[in-house]
Amino acid sequence: MLQGNMPLELFSLQSLEKLSLANNQLSGQIDVLDNGPNLQTFQRLTNLTYLDLSYNNFSGDWELDALLSSVTNLELLKLSYSGISVTTSNANHYVNLGLRILSLATCSLKVFPVSIKSMTNLVHLDLSNNDIQGHIPDWIGETGRNQLSILDLSNNSITGTIPNVFGDWSW
Structure with missing residues (x-):
């Protein structure tokens, strides 16, 4: 039941491989990519294989392909019920081929991310409770x-x- 903002010190731990902050009451804006010299983002965590921010109160608009292109070692990404909105430009179809678990429930997705097509190791895909039409x-x-x-x-x-x-x- 942790409360408050995500500790920015996490982004200086470049050797960090797994980060799970799920099921807390954390909040605040989280950026995906660096847009300036003072921003702390996941782009710095090049060894990250496991990222679970689900069930929190974060804010932010994340571009899925940009995240997966910058954090190339991710095998698990869970953002369900995190408060983060996910978009996709569907421009880069071959990002992060090693992803095994992708959970984006309630992330305000409006389309199927085409990058999923190339995820040959995917065993778990949750796109529930979105705005996909x-x-x-x-x-x-x-x-x-x-x-x-x-x-x-x-x-x-x-x-x-x-x-x-x-x-x-057979079903």
């Missing part, structure tokens, strides 16, 4: 190369059929 993309069936074991697209305004993303399983 339209058809489920055909490429969602290629996500994780049949390793995907959790797919949550609930509480969006999407239509269409979900391809068989679970390999030989």
